Amino acid sequence: MKNKTLAAWLAFLGGPLGLHCFYLRGLSSTLGWLLPIPTALGLYGIERARTFGMDDGLSWALIPILGFVISGCALTAIVYGLMTPEKWNARYNAGAATAAASPAGRTNWLTIGAVVLALLVGSTVLMASLAFSFQRYFEHEIEAGRRISQ
Template sequence: MKSKTLATWLAFLGGPLGLHRFYLHGARDLLGWLLPLVTGLGMYGIARVQALGHDDPLSWLLVPLLGFTVAGCALRAILYGLTPTARWNARFNPEHPADEAAGATHWLTVMGIALSLMVGAGMLMASLAFSFQHYFEYQIEEARKISQ
């Protein structure tokens, strides 16, 4: 039995590590194995910012990967939590009745949805702000070089 509440919380808390994918699709899920790779690249970008400062162009590309991964997993948690019981059970528990309790929405599911919305939106906006700020600063610096 695949629980909708557990899948929601796994996507929210362990989504960047692919835990929700492994729970729902098994250890052979390719996307489940790619999520930690992308998350690791984002963490490497944060380490580069700490070591080299904000002027490192590679970190401008790597840091948003982490933010977009967290935001995408938060969105997946919201989608899992809002899936109707019958549809959830038809997809992940096909051998059981459509009204099985594993696909039901509980207050823990709703809490997972709410937290995913807050954290996911915050990470998405922070990632976009970081990317655009550094991109435009880079453009201004290049324009200064050309004008001199």
């Protein structure tokens, strides 16, 4: 039986590593194996920014990728947490004899906590990623315009 609360927390906390995909679909989950790639690219962008400074073009292109992955996983946690018990059990606990009455798909306070934190962190990271990428892009364009005018 797949627990909705555990899946929501795994999507929120371990989503960028694909932990929720492995929990729900097993080790054969393609998405679970692909999620660490953009996460690693974003972390590489952060490391480049620390090493070469914020003027490194590759770093400001890679850093928002991590933010978008975190935001997407937070959205997944929200979707899992707000899914009705009937839909949850039909989708992830269909093999059980009494899947419709299973307590694994019920919502409790821990599920609501995952949804609230995912909404808070996910929206903050998404807005920060957008602001960072737009700021760096426009600063780059202004600098390119200055070089052309001189």
